Every structure is written in C-alpha cells, then in structure tokens.
Amino acid sequence: MVHYALIVAGGKGLRMGADLPKQFLPIGGKPVLMRTLEAFRAYDSSLKLILVLPSEQQGFWTQLCEEHHFHIEHELADGGDTRFHSVQNGLALVTTPGLVGVHDGVRPFVSSSVIRRCYELAAIHHAVIPVVDVVETVREVTTAGSRTVDRNAYKLVQTPQVFDAELLKQAYSQPYTSLFTDDASVVEAWGTSVYLTEGNRENIKITTPFDLKIGEALLECSI
Numbered sequence: 001m002v003h004y005a006l007i008v009a010g011g012k013g014l015r016m017g018a019d020l021p022k023q024f025l026p027i028g029g030k031p032v033l034m035r036t037l038e039a040f041r042a043y044d045s046s047l048k049l050i051l052v053l054p055s056e057q058q059g060f061w062t063q064l065c066e067e068h069h070f071h072i073e074h075e076l077a078d079g080g081d082t083r084f085h086s087v088q089n090g091l092a093l094v095t096t097p098g099l100v101g102v103h104d105g106v107r108p109f110v111s112s113s114v115i116r117r118c119y120e121l122a123a124i125h126h127a128v129i130p131v132v133d134v135v136e137t138v139r140e141v142t143t144a145g146s147r148t149v150d151r152n153a154y155k156l157v158q159t160p161q162v163f164d165a166e167l168l169k170q171a172y173s174q175p176y177t178s179l180f181t182d183d184a185s186v187v188e189a190w191g192t193s194v195y196l197t198e199g200n201r202e203n204i205k206i207t208t209p210f211d212l213k214i215g216e217a218l219l220e221c222s223i
C-alpha cells in the first residue's frame with residue numbers, strides 16, 4: 001500500500017508578520033520546511049512526499065534547496081486560497097490507493113513515533129488524528145461574560161492527520177465551508193468519524209515570532 005505525505009505550505013503567514021514566508025524562516029540555521037520534510041523522510045524512506053507551495057514561491061524554494069544541499073525527493077503542487085484548497089491541489093497528485101497523511105509544513109517538531117502511530121492506526125481505522133491534552137484552565141466567552149468549562153472535554157489538534165486515500169479524496173470533493181479548519185473536519189462532514197491518538201507536545205505549529213523562539217529552544221534541548 002502506498003503511503004503519501006502531503007505537506008501543506010501554501011499559507012500567507014500573516015500572524016508571523018515576516019517579510020519571508022514563515023515556512024522558509026530558519027530555525028537553527030535551517031528553513032522550517034526542510035526540517036518538516038526531514039522528519040517524514042526519517043520516519044520512512046519510501047514515503048511519497050508531496051509539497052504544496054504557492055506557485056510564485058516554488059522558484060525560491062528550488063534555490064533554497066540548492067543553497068542548503070537539500071536533496072529529499074518530493075513532488076510540488078500549487079497552493080490554494082485556503083488550506084482546504086491547498087490540500088485539494090495536493091490530492092490531485094495522489095494517484096493510487098493507500099494512505100495519505102496531511103501535515104502542516106510549519107510543524108517541524110513532529111516525532112517519528114507520532115507519525116508512525118498515525119499511519120499504523122489509519123490502516124485499521126481509516127481516519128486518524130493526533131491530539132494533546134489541554135493543560136490550562138479554559139474559559140468560554142459568553143454574552144453575559146465568561147465561564148470556566150471542563151478542560152477534559154477538549155483536546156488540541158495536531159497533524160499529521162492520516163486517512164485512507166480514497167476516503168480523503170471523496171471528502172475533499174465537497175464544497176468548501178469556513179468550518180473546514182483541518183482535514184478531520186472535512187472527513188467528518190463527509191460522514192466518517194475520526195480516531196484520536198496521542199500527539200507530541202513539541203509538535204507546535206510555527207505561527208508567531210514567539211513560536212520561532214520556542215523552536216530554537218527545542219532544538220537546543222535535543223542537541
């Protein structure tokens with residue numbers, strides 16, 4: 001069975017507010033996106049890697065790969081207006097039955113064991129996502145003010161989100177709605193429930209300048 005990893009990096013990175021798109025920003029001297037692709041290659045050398053990047057950034061990416069002597073084989077697809085549309089574009093390159101893991105290009109600290117578990121469980125459950133516990137108190141903002149809610153009723157969602165390829169392609173044939181914030185929400189709207197497994201806490205989404213600092217610190221800890 002073919003295993004694909006669809007790495008989406010078609011976003012604008014508005015919350016990072018940097019001149020360079022955040023997937024190209026360095027952590028420990030190496031662009032975030034290279035670290036993410038390396039994490040998947042380290043998990044499985046036979047994985048088919050598809051990278052979704054805005055078409056206007058693809059030339060710069062090729063240049064960066066040359067500068068960094070980065071030779072991990074991957075196919076390129078064009079980014080779309082939303083994450084949903086970027087995933088749709090990447091799925092067009094999924095041509096055989098198998099499993100597809102969709103991963104944010106800006107989550108470079110996903111562990112090999114989480115990737116492995118998601119693919120292994122997806123072979124059984126068809127739709128698997130990694131989650132972590134909420135470790136702080138959570139309040140709901142209401143019209144009257146706010147109130148504490150039961151944190152144990154919630155999980156924080158990560159990627160890779162791994163699915164049977166045919167199921168994911170069918171789910172992504174639905175019309176887009178703004179409620180589709182990840183792949184699980186798309187698959188659920190198609191009528192299939194998702195299986196939760198434990199993620200890794202370091203698997204942060206590099207979203208703001210603060211996350212880059214955390215990323216640098218995580219690298220220092222792992223050296």
Ligand SMILES: Nc1ccn([C@@H]2O[C@H](COP(=O)(O)OP(=O)(O)OP(=O)(O)O)[C@@H](O)[C@H]2O)c(=O)n1
Binds near residue numbers: 016205
């Ligand atoms: N049109 C889009 C929007 C997002 N993504 C990807 O989806 C992942 C999660 O998105 P997020 O980190 O929130 O990225 P941005 O949309 O780029 O961030 P912002 O909302 O700050 O602009 C990222 O790897 C991002 O590149 C994508 O491939 N195509």
Ligand SMILES: C[C@](O)(CO)[C@H](O)COP(=O)(O)O
Binds near residue numbers: 083
């Ligand atoms: C897919 C995701 O990373 C799961 O946590 C997340 O939903 C993407 O975040 P965004 O800010 O909505 O793009």
